[in-house]
Every structure is written in C-alpha cells, then in structure tokens.
Amino acid sequence: xxxxxxxxxxxxxxxxxxxxxxxxxxxxxxxxxxxxxxxxxxxxxxxxxxxxxxxxxxxxxxxxxxxxxxxxxxxxxxxxxxxxxxxxxxxxxxxxxxxxxxxxxxxxxxxxxxxxxxxxxxxxxxxxxxxxxxxxxxxxxxxxxxxxxxxxxxxxxxxxxxxxxxxxxxxxxxxxxxxxxxxxxxxxxxxxxxxxxxxxxxxxxxxxxxxxxxxxxxxxxxxxxxxxxxxxxxxxxxxxxxxxxxxxxxxxxxxxxxxxxxxxxxxxxxxxxxxxxxxxxxx
Amino acid sequence: xxxxxxxxxxxxxxxxxxxxxxxxxxxxxxxxxxxxxxxxxxxxxxxxxxxxxxxxxxxxxxxxxxxxxxxxxxxxxxxxxxxxxxxxxxxxxxxxxxxxxxxxxxxxxxxxxxxxxxxxxxxxxxxxxxxxxxxxxxxxxxxxxxxxxxxxxxxxxxxxxxxxxxxxxxxxxxxxxxxxxxxxxxxxxxxxxxxxxxxxxxxxxxxxxxxxxxxxxxxxxxxxxxxxxxxxxxxxxxxxxxxxxxxxxxxxxxxxxxxxxxxxxxxxxxxxxxxxxxxxxxxxxxxxxxx
Amino acid sequence: xxxxxxxxxxxxxxxxxxxxxxxxxxxxxxxxxxxxxxxxxxxxxxxxxxxxxxxxxxxxxxxxxxxxxxxxxxxxxxxxxxxxxxxxxxxxxxxxxxxxxxxxxxxxxxxxxxxxxxxxxxxxxxxxxxxxxxxxxxxxxxxxxxxxxxxxxxxxxxxxxxxxxxxxxxxxxxxxxxxxxxxxxxxxxxxxxxxxxxxxxxxxxxxxxxxxxxxxxxxxxxxxxxxxxxxxxxxxxxxxxxxxxxxxxxxxxxxxxxxxxxxxxxxx
Numbered sequence: 099x100x101x102x103x104x105x106x107x108x109x110x111x112x113x114x115x116x117x118x119x120x121x122x123x124x125x126x127x128x129x130x131x132x133x134x135x136x137x138x139x140x141x142x143x144x145x146x147x148x149x150x151x152x153x154x155x156x157x158x159x160x161x162x163x164x165x166x167x168x169x170x171x172x173x174x175x176x177x178x179x180x181x182x183x184x185x186x187x188x189x190x191x192x193x194x195x196x197x198x199x200x201x202x203x204x205x206x207x208x209x210x211x212x213x214x215x216x217x218x219x220x221x222x223x224x225x226x227x228x229x230x231x232x233x234x235x236x237x238x239x240x241x242x243x244x245x246x247x248x249x250x251x252x253x254x255x256x257x258x259x260x261x262x263x264x265x266x267x268x269x270x271x272x273x274x275x276x277x278x279x280x281x282x283x284x285x286x287x288x289x290x291x292x293x294x295x296x297x298x299x300x301x302x303x304x305x306x307x308x309x310x311x312x313x314x315x316x317x318x319x320x321x322x323x324x325x326x327x328x329x330x331x332x333x334x335x336x337x338x339x340x341x342x343x344x345x346x347x348x349x350x351x352x353x354x355x356x357x358x359x360x361x362x363x364x365x366x367x368x369x370x371x372x373x374x375x376x377x378x379x380x381x
Numbered sequence: 382x383x384x385x386x387x388x389x390x391x392x393x394x395x396x397x398x399x400x401x402x403x404x405x406x407x408x409x410x411x412x413x414x415x416x417x418x419x420x421x422x423x424x425x426x427x428x429x430x431x432x433x434x435x436x437x438x439x440x441x442x443x444x445x446x447x448x449x450x451x452x453x454x455x456x457x458x459x460x461x462x463x464x465x466x467x468x469x470x471x472x473x474x475x476x477x478x479x480x481x482x483x484x485x486x487x488x489x490x491x492x493x494x495x496x497x498x499x500x501x502x503x504x505x506x507x508x509x510x511x512x513x514x515x516x517x518x519x520x521x522x523x524x525x526x527x528x529x530x531x532x533x534x535x536x537x538x539x540x541x542x543x544x545x546x547x548x549x550x551x552x553x554x555x556x557x558x559x560x561x562x563x564x565x566x567x568x569x570x571x572x573x574x575x576x577x578x579x580x581x582x583x584x585x586x587x588x589x590x591x592x593x594x595x596x597x598x599x600x601x602x603x604x605x606x607x608x609x610x611x612x613x614x615x616x617x618x619x620x621x622x623x624x625x626x627x628x629x630x631x632x633x634x635x636x637x638x639x640x641x642x643x644x645x646x647x648x649x650x651x652x653x654x655x656x657x658x659x660x661x662x663x664x665x666x667x668x669x670x671x672x
Numbered sequence: 673x674x675x676x677x678x679x680x681x682x683x684x685x686x687x688x689x690x691x692x693x694x695x696x697x698x699x700x701x702x703x704x705x706x707x708x709x710x711x712x713x714x715x716x717x718x719x720x721x722x723x724x725x726x727x728x729x730x731x732x733x734x735x736x737x738x739x740x741x742x743x744x745x746x747x748x749x750x751x752x753x754x755x756x757x758x759x760x761x762x763x764x765x766x767x768x769x770x771x772x773x774x775x776x777x778x779x780x781x782x783x784x785x786x787x788x789x790x791x792x793x794x795x796x797x798x799x800x801x802x803x804x805x806x807x808x809x810x811x812x813x814x815x816x817x818x819x820x821x822x823x824x825x826x827x828x829x830x831x832x833x834x835x836x837x838x839x840x841x842x843x844x845x846x847x848x849x850x851x852x853x854x855x856x857x858x859x860x861x862x863x864x865x866x867x868x869x870x871x872x873x874x875x876x877x878x879x880x881x882x883x884x885x886x887x888x889x890x891x892x893x894x895x896x897x898x899x900x901x902x903x904x905x906x907x908x909x910x911x912x913x914x915x916x917x918x919x920x921x922x923x924x925x926x927x928x929x930x931x932x933x934x935x936x937x938x939x940x
Contacts, residue, residue: 140559141530153897177899185897188557192887193894197838201806204909206898217909235684239841242426253898269557272426272586274626299559338561343589343631343653350657354664365631369638372660376644379664440852463858471856478846479853481878491875495858526882540857 102166102261102293103129103152103183109160110147121147123316124161129295131260134287136304136324137297139313140338145297148313152263152295153183166260181210184254186264190246190271191239199241199249200225200234206257217256224256225249227290228282244275248282255286261293262286268300276300301328301342305363312339325361344368351375384452386580387437387469387548388413392446394432406432408604409446414548417578421591421612424601425626430584431474433601434550437582438469467496470546474553476537480525485516485536488525492544506543513573514539515565531562535569542573549573550582555590563587567594588630592616592651600627617649632656682804688917689731689802694811696918701799703925707932708791716935717787723928724795731802741797742790749789756782805837807910814912827903835891843884850879 105127111120122144129135139145150156151163154170163170165179184206187193196202200221207217225231228248238246247267254262264283268276280303287294296303304310310327312320314337320327328334331341331349340346344365348358351372362371394407407429414420424430435441436448439455439462448455455465470492473479482488489510493503511521514535520528525536538554551570555563567590574581585591591598591612598615600608602625608615615622619629619637629637629651636648636656646663650656684690689697704720711717728738762777800808813830820826851861854875861872 140561155893155897177901180897180899185894187890187894189887189890191842192890195835195838195891195895195898196806197834198804198806201909205895205900208907208909209899209901211905211907214907214909214911217907221909237841238838239845257899273628274425338559340560344635346653347632347635347656350653351660354657354661356664365634365638369635369642372635373639373642373644376660376664435852438856440855466856467858471853473849473853473856476853478883479850479875479879481875481882491854491859492857495860544857 100131101128102131103295104164105148105151105158105161106164107161108148108151108158108163110144110151110156111159112147114159119316120159121316122151125318126161127311127318127321129261129293131293132287132291133308134284134294134306135296135309135311136307137295137311137313138299138301138304138339139297140299143313143337144316145313146265147316149185149263149265149295149297152261153185154179155185177210181257182259183261183263184257184259186247186250186254186262186267188266188269190243190250193250194238194246194253197237197239198234199230199236199238202238202249203234203253203256206253210257220256220258221252224252227255227286228252242275243271244278247271247275247279251279251282251286255292259292261295263295263297265297266299267296268298268303276303299339301340305342312337325363328363329360331360348372385413386416386451388449389433389436389443390447390449392433392436392448393444394429394436394441395444398444406604407436410604410606412599412606414580414582416547416580419574419581419594419596420583421595421598422582422584422601423586423588423591423598423627424607425586428601428625429604430601431552432604434471434552434582434584437548437550438466438471440466440471467492467544468546469548470541470544470550472538472541472549472551472554474556475534476541476554477530477533480533480537480540483524484522485511485525485528486521488536489521489539489543492540496544506545507539510539510543513542513569513576515569531558531565534558534562535566538566538569545577546579548580548582550584552584553586554583555585555587563590588616588628588651592630600625612651613649616651681800683733683737683801684804685732685802687730687732687802689727689798691917692921693912693914693918694803694807695815695912696914696921697799697803698808698811698815700921700925701796703929704795705792707929708788708795710929710936711932712936713939716932717784717791719928719931719935721787721791723924724791724798727798728794731798733798733801737801738794738797741801742793745789745793749786752789753782753786756785806834809834809837810908810910810912827906831903839887842887843880846883847876847880850876850883 105125108122108125109120110122125148137145147156151158151170152165154176157171165182168175168179170179194202195205203221203224204217207220212220222231225234228251230245230248230252233241233245238249241249262283268279271279283294283296284306286292296307298304305324307324310322310324311318312327312334319337320330320333328341328345331345334341342363344363345360348360348362348368348371352358356375358371358375362368389410389412392407392410396404396406410433412433422430432441436443442456450465450469453461455462480488482491486507489507490503493506516532516535516539525533528536541549554566558566570581571594583591583594595612598610598612599606600615607625608618616629616633619633622629632653633651636646636650636659639646640648644663647659650659708720711720757774757778758772760775760778760781762775764776765773766776767774809830813826816826859872859875864872
C-alpha cells in the first residue's frame with residue numbers, strides 16, 4: 099500500500115507570537131491510500147486544524163506535511179495538491195458557489211481548465227455517484243442538508259481526487275441526512291478506492307472505519323482500529339468524548355463479572371456477545 | 382387532572398397558501414402540556430415539530446384552530462400575544478447566531494428589558510440566568526463574540542431563561558456540539574427544570590439523549606402526532622418508528638436482538654441502567670434456577 | 673413571510689426565447705430600450721409593442737406572471753402619468769380650475785409615458801424571466817471582456833454578481849430566522865418612531881452581518897480548496913455559442929431599430 103498523506107512533526111500555531119499552546123503539536127502520521135480513516139476529538143482538540151493541512155489550506159508552522167510526496171509548503175504545487183485531496187466542510191450552505199446544482203459541481207473542473215465537453219461528462223458521473231443526478235437542475239437552497247452535502251461531495255469527485263477529507267460533514271444534519279452522507283462516502287471509498295478521512299465527533303460514524311485516530315489537546319491520544327480504540331473507554335471519556343452505547347453496556351455488564359469482549363461495537367455483535375455470555379452462565 | 386398549561390385545539394397550519402408552494406405543515410394537531418412536564422418531541426425534518434413550537438409562543442398564527450395558554454386564546458388580542466410570548470420561552474436552533482449586544486450581560490438582559498422590568502430585577506434575572514446556563518460571572522462583561530461555540534450557545538439560552546418562562550421550549554439545543562458540550566447543556570436544562578418546575582419541551586434528533594430526560598415523548602410525522610406516551614411505550618414500537626424514518630436507542634436494539642435470540646429480556650429498555658438490570662435479572666434468575 | 677419574496681425570478685422553460693444566448697438577450701434588451709426612447713409616434717410605439725407581444729408569446733410566459741411583476745411599479749406609473757398630465761402645456765385647454773390646467777396634449781403625453789414605462793418594464797422582465805441568473809452573469813462577463821484591456825476586473829465582478837445571486841435566498845432565510853428568534857425575546861420591529869425603529873433593527877442587522885462575514889470567510893476557503901485561482905486558465909462547462917437563432921434575433925432587432933428611425937424621420 100502506498101502512502102497518500104504524511105506528516106512529520108507537524109505543528110501549527112494560529113498566532114506564532116502568542117504564548118498559547120499550538121493548536122496542533124508534533125504530529126507524525128501516515129495515511130494509506132484507499133483506507134477509511136476517522137479522526138475523533140472534542141471541540142478545540144485540533145482535529146480541524148490538522149485536516150486543513152492535508153490540502154494546503156493551512157501550512158505547518160513547524161514540521162512538514164506531504165501529499166503523494168509533494169511538500170504542501172511549496173506554493174507551485176498547491177493546485178496539484180488540491181486536485182489530489184478534496185475537502186468537504188461542516189456548513190453545507192457555505193461551500194456551494196453556484197445557484198444551479200450542476201453548475202456548482204462544474205466549478206472545480208472549470209477552475210483546473212478541463213475542456214467543456216469533458217466537464218459535462220465528469221459532472222454527470224459525479225452527480226450519479228452521489229445519487230443527485232436527478233436534482234442536477236435544481237437550486238441548491240431548496241435541497242435538504244444531506245442533499246447539499248452530497249452536491250458538495252460531487253463537486254470534489256468531478257475533479258477526480260484520490261483522497262477526500264470531510265471536516266464534520268454531518269454536524270449540522272438530521273439523522274437521515276447524516277446516513278445519506280456517510281453511506282455516500284463509504285460507497286466512494288469501497289467502489290472507487292478513494293481514500294477517506296472523516297473528522298467527526300459522532301462515535302457511530304467511526305465504527306466501520308479501518309482506522310480511528312483520537313485527538314486531544316492538539317496531539318494524537320490513541321491511534322488504532324476502532325475496536326481497539328473503544329476498548330479504552332476510560333481514556334476516551336477522560337478527554338470529554340463518549341464511547342458508543344453498546345460499549346457502555348458491555349462495560350456496565352463487565353463490572354458484574356461478565357467478562358465480555360469490548361470490541362463488539364455493532365448492535366448485532368454486542369447482542370451476540372451478551373447472548374453467549376448469558377448462555378454460558380445459565381448452562 | 383389539572384388543566385394543561387399550554388395546549389392546541391385542532392391546530393392547522395398551511396405555508397404559502399394559494400401559491401404553487403402551498404404546504405400543510407400541521408394537520409389538526411391536539412397537543413397539551415402539563416405544568417412541570419418534561420416533554421421530548423421527535424420527528425424528522427419537515428414533520429411539523431418546529432412549526433408547532435412556533436405556534437406555542439405566538440410567532441406563527443394558526444391557519445385554523447386555537448392555541449391556549451392557561452385556557453386563554455393567545456391570539457385574543459395583541460397584548461395577550463405579547464404577554465404570553467414572555468411566558469413561553471423559545472430557544473431556536475443554533476441560537477448563538479442571534480447574539481448581538483456588546484456584552485454577554487446586555488445580551489441576556491435584552492428579553493427582561495423588553496418586559497419593562499426594573500433595573501434591579503433585570504440585574505437579578507441576568508445573574509440568575511447566567512448561573513443556570515453555566516456562564517461564569519467574569520464572562521458577563523465580555524463580548525459574546527469572544528466566547529467559544531458552546532459558551533455562545535449557553536449565553537443565548539440564558540437570554541431566554543432570563544425571562545423566567547413557565548414553558549421553556551428548546552429546538553435542538555445540542556445540535557453540532559461535541560459530547561462534553563452536549564452533556565453540559567443537558568445538565569443546565571435539567572437543573573433549570575428542577576429548580577423552577579417549569580414545563581420543558583425539548584426537540585431533538587438524539588434518541589439516546591431524550592430517552593433518559595423526558596417523562597413523555599411526542600412523535601411527529603407528516604404534520605400529525607403519530608405517537609404520544611412514555612419513552613418506554615414509544616420505544617417499544619420500534620418497527621413503526623423506523624417506518625417513519627426514526628431510530629430507537631442502540632440499547633433498545635440490542636435488547637430486541639437478545640429477545641430474538643431467545644433470551645427473556647425486557648425489550649422496552651432504553652437506558653444502559655435499565656438494560657443492565659434486565660440482563661442481570663436474567664443471569665441471577667438463570668443461575669438460581671440452575672442451582 | 674420573507675421567504676415568499678422572489679428576486680430576479682427565473683422561470684425555466686425550453687422555448688426559443690429561453691434558448692437564445694444570454695448575450696443576444698442582453699444586447700436585444702439594450703437595443704429595445706434605446707428604440708423605445710427614439711420612438712416618438714403612436715405608429716412606432718405600436719410597432720415596438722407588437723414586437724414585445726411576439727416575444728412574450730414565444731416565451732410562453734403567462735400574462736398573469738407578467739402582471740404580478742408589474743404590480744410593485746403601479747405607483748411609479750400613476751405618478752408619472754399625473755405629473756405629465758399637469759405639466760404638459762398645449763393649445764387645447766380642457767380643464768381650468770384653481771391651479772390645475774389640463775390640456776389635451778397633457779392627456780396624450782401622460783398616456784405616452786405610461787405606455788413607455790409599461791413596455792420598458794415588461795421587456796426587462798422578459799429578460800430575467802427567461803434567463804437563469806448565472807447565464808446572465810456569464811453573458812455580461814463575455815460582453816464586457818474587451819474592458820479587461822482597460823484593467824477592469826471583469827471576471828471578478830461577474831463572480832461577485834453570481835455569488836450575490838446565489839446567497840440572496842440563503843440570507844433571506846437567515847433574516848427570517850433571526851427575526852423570529854429576537855421576537856421570541858420580545859423584540860418589536862413594527863412600532864415606534866423612526867429613531868426607535870432604526871434602533872430596533874440592530875438586533876437583526878448585527879447578527880445578519882456577523883453571519884454574512886462568517887459565510888464569506890468559509891466560502892472563500894471552500895472555493896480555494898476547489899482550486900479557484902481567479903479567471904486565468906478557467907474553462908466553462910456551458911460555453912456561450914451564438915447559433916443561427918441568435919443571428920436571426922439580432923437581425924430582427926436591427927430591422928426594428930431601422931423601422932422606428934425611418935418612421936420617426938417621416939414624422940409618423
């Protein structure tokens with residue numbers, strides 16, 4: 099597997115002269131191409147700051163960030179980096195530029211000088227891949243939050259990026275919108291092999307990730323598979339986050355000597371684990 | 382039974398009547414809340430729940446039907462509407478975007494000032510509300526725009542609490558906050574509820590939150606009340622809930638699955654504690670039965 | 673409710689008028705306005721009006737829609753009419769009472785002016801009704817292109833216009849929300865004198881501006897991360913192409929101008 103994003107001792111201070119702790123400090127990590135990585139952290143943990151380094155919106159004030167080996171602080175590479183790594187933001191209203199859905203999706207490809215005929219084709223494909231093709235002539239402000247976010251994703255897909263970074267894309271959505279967006283990015287990851295970096299504070303969205311990075315106070319607290327990470331419930335709760343309710347239930351039962359495995363995150367697995375433990379007790 | 386503090390009678394509301402965008406948001410809704418009740422309202426976007434609460438404090442006028450506060454029609458006169466607006470406080474979604482004053486203090490005082498209260502009373506209420514909303518005294522002289530996202534939200538909630546409403550309505554007060562921010566706001570609201578015994582109407586998408594807070598759940602679907610009962614009653618109808626695009630708490634789903642697997646657990650559990658107790662009973666029962 | 677207001681409204685369709693290049697429609701509108709001011713006789717007015725009726729018929733825009741667009745301007749039309757009625761001096765005095773002197777010429781002039789405004793507004797309404805706002809800004813950008821040589825930031829201006837159009841509905845919705853939220857805290861936007869009223873708008877305007885700046889900031893970052901770097905090297909999905917249809921329309925416009933000038937020369 100090749101590495102798509104790499105940081106070396108990356109630090110970032112919004113105000114270099116201030117004595118405050120940097121927003122992100124000394125982060126070294128590598129993201130594998132094609133993987134689905136979730137970054138979890140409370141407000142102010144530095145997760146959004148870190149993410150903005152992945153497509154050169156922010157530049158490190160210490161250390162380095164590389165995208166496919168390209169140094170993000172090299173200005174001549176900025177456009178190339180942003181073509182490789184697309185970014186979706188929290189507020190669906192503030193990232194849509196045009197007042198017709200398909201014109202908005204065309205915005206990115208137009209910026210990088212794709213010939214018109216090819217843009218048309220890319221726009222149609224991108225809209226189909228997020229399930230918004232039939233809304234191509236709609237006005238964005240009449241769409242639901244989940245639909246707007248999918249239009250924003252299509253706008254990036256039309257640029258054929260190799261990685262999508264999503265900065266709390268579901269924070270302002272209702273449960274239906276949330277699952278629309280999550281299902282869409284999972285599908286893009288699975289079917290088109292696009293690397294996905296999902297920044298969130300919804301635990302449920304991280305369960306299916308290949309890798310989960312928990313951030314706190316500008317640094318990486320835990321980094322591993324979701325099952326391994328959520329097994330450390332106390333550490334997660336100590337930094338103001340919660341674990342999924344399934345994990346909470348397993349923990350509660352373990353206090354009564356159930357000895358359940360803490361990596362049963364889904365409802366199915368959790369029920370299965372409890373069932374087996376109860377059967378063993380009663381037989 | 383006591384007369385409800387606030388209720389609607391055959392309430393209907395149609396948006397943009399007579400245009401191609403005509404849309405019936407509420408259809409013949411009869412909703413009532415008792416004094417001191419903690420009611421959760423759930424329903425997906427566009428189900429009519431936000432339209433309902435804007436009727437409860439007179440921001441929207443019914444297309445037909447009535448809204449009664451302590452038995453009095455809130456639209457009987459302009460003065461009545463204005464007076465009742467202060468007794469039914471409404472905190473909108475993302476209330477931090479309504480802050481405008483130079484200081485947090487002045488912003489919280491905006492409501493009480495509009496009530497034409499005395500300076501001393503305003504001061505007392507501002508400090509009181511700030512305390513309930515968890516805003517430290519030293520923040521009161523700061524500009525609201527210097528606060529963090531969660532603090533801004535609490536300042537905005539304090540601005541409504543300062544009117545000391547008998548009914549406090551909150552439209553998704555925890556949306557977009559991280560777990561810690563959510564816990565803080567929920568704690569502030571439950572404190573207020575306990576201290577003032579005011580009626581709380583809490584709109585949310587989070588089943589987990591509302592399950593442990595509310596005495597009663599009202600489920601909206603397509604402009605009508607689809608279910609109305611205790612959390613236990615509502616969550617036991619998981620099938621119907623998922624049909625209208627709503628979820629049940631993960632714990633309830635685990636219990637349902639356990640029942641399907643053949644364990645005699647209570648599938649209407651919706652908190653960790655209830656589920657834990659139900660499973661423990663099973664274990665103890667099973668063990669003793671075996672012995 | 674504020675949400676019901678529609679600004680620069682566009683009614684999608686696939687008629688000949690809809691499918692004309694926006695540049696053609698912009699040029700035609702300008703030509704039309706000029707011709708309207710040249711026209712000095714009932715005959716030439718009739719010709720212009722016939723041309724407009726033909727265009728409206730081709731666009732399949734309903735009469736009711738156009739009338740509702742004219743409604744807000746009725747007051748201006750009536751005022752213009754009254755002013756012309758009283759100020760136009762002539763030979764045949766019809767009414768002579770106190771300070772009012774109405775001449776036959778005045779009545780004719782008043783009719784003339786009202787017709788002119790009616791034709792003017794209907795013509796421009798037709799442009800916005802049949803052209804998507806983004807196509808209009810595209811057309812303007814293309815037409816103003818020669819100004820780039822004079823260092824006029826044509827692309828930037830067009831981009832600003834289309835973003836403004838995009839955010840009008842969003843900001844209207846936001847205004848609605850803030851207004852409701854402040855009303856819930858007892859704000860009163862309706863009563864009081866002018867000063868009080870202006871002051872009572874602060875709780876609305878400050879959050880609205882703060883919100884608009886926040887949006888602008890986020891939008892700029894989003895645009896940058898989608899590789900926006902000004903107009904240089906930018907391509908277009910929907911290119912503006914002049915077709916035979918457009919040349920026909922422009923020829924029709926030229927003929928109309930010629931006809932009106934000729935009629936005028938003969939004093940008709």
